[in-house]
Amino acid sequence: MPLNYHHLRYFWAVAHDGNLTRTAQRLNLSQSALSVQIKQLEERLGHALFERRGRQLHLTEAGRVALDHADAIFSAGQELVATLTETVRTRKALRVGALATLSRNFQIGFLRPILSRMDVEVILRSGSPTELMEGLGTLNLDLVLMNRPPPDDNLTPYETHQIAEQAVSIVGTPARLDPDRPIKELLGDQPFILPTTDSSVRTAFDAMASRMSVRPQVAAEVDDMAMMRLMAREDIGLALVAPIVVKDELASGRLVEAKEHPRIRETFYAITLRRRFPNPLVQDLLSRNSDPAAFS
Known part of the structure; x- marks a missing residue:
């Protein structure tokens, strides 16, 4: 039996309104009649x-x-009426959430394989870990990017994909950082811009300083990589970051990197929900990002 597109349009209207009564009033239908159509x-x-x-x-x-299919169907109908051509292709949607503090350079690097596709619309949202996990659980997001694994929740079928792991460096302006100086000397006499104490990178840094019997001067604790990058550029102190965060500044020479590495690594994850009807774009994107070198 062919699909009844009147039923699909009623469903489409209710899905976007989120309220059966309001949609029925707008369409001048009784609520019971609208319920029957959707049923x-x-x-x-x-x-x-x-x-x-x-x-x-x-x-x-x-x-x-x-709803994804209905959006495509009715969008195509609008394009047909507007253009009467076959030059505009239906675009598929990929909804990605990213931790608000995550490096923008990393996000672009991860999404690059799909951003150039004319048939794909990437909808990117940022938020806190709680907001992102809720968005994943309600299917408002197809994929979440974080630099920490999600909470261990046996009730929610999360799938955690480790997509990259990068060494963390100490960077600063050429006026402040002599790349040849040992880390212990830098810890002893330079102010540092560090991630907040809930970060695994910060935990590893504090442990390293303790082993060296050095108590570093903390110029700032920052949970936003964009702000850490800006503070390093403004010569507030030396920053503890993955090189991808400041790759443009390193390339231009505005910032330099200490030759001795702190032997701390930052891990990046893509988190999905185990779904019966997965968005095929997610698997495509994950497979294209299986090589960590893609982010360098």
Whole structure:
């Protein structure tokens, strides 16, 4: 039996409104009539498209897939009416969340294989770990980028993909940093711009300083890589960062890197949710980023 596109349009309207009563009023239909139309679509597709949580309607995983297709279908219809040509291709959506403090250079490097595709629209959101995990759990995000693994939650089927691991360096302006000086000397007489204490990189740095019996001067504790990069450029102190964060400054000579490395590594993760209907773009992107050298 062919798909009834009237049913699909009603579902599309409710999915975007998030409220059955409001959509029924807007479409000048009774709420019961609208419910029947959506129920018939669910029976045709063989899957529930919504689940009710209190007074709110939330898309199921099948509902999210159906909405992606409905968006493409009705967008194509609008393009047909507007252009009467076949030159515009339907674009697929990839919803990516990234930790607000994550390096922008890293994000661009990871997404680069797909950003140039004319058939893909990348929707990028930033947020806290809690916000990102909630977005993944409600299927509003297909993929989350973080520099820490998600909390161990046996109730949520997260899949954690380690996509890159990079050595952390000590960087600073040429006026402040002599690249040939040993780390112990730098720790003893230079102020440092460091990640906050909840970072695994900071924990490793503090342990290194303790082993050397040195108590470094902390100029700033920063949880935002963009701010750390700016402070290093402004010569506030030496920064403990992965080179990818400051790759443009290192290339231009605005910042230099200590030759002795602190032997600390930062790991980057892509986190997905185990889904019955995964977004095929996610697997494509993960496979293209399987080589850590892609981020250098």
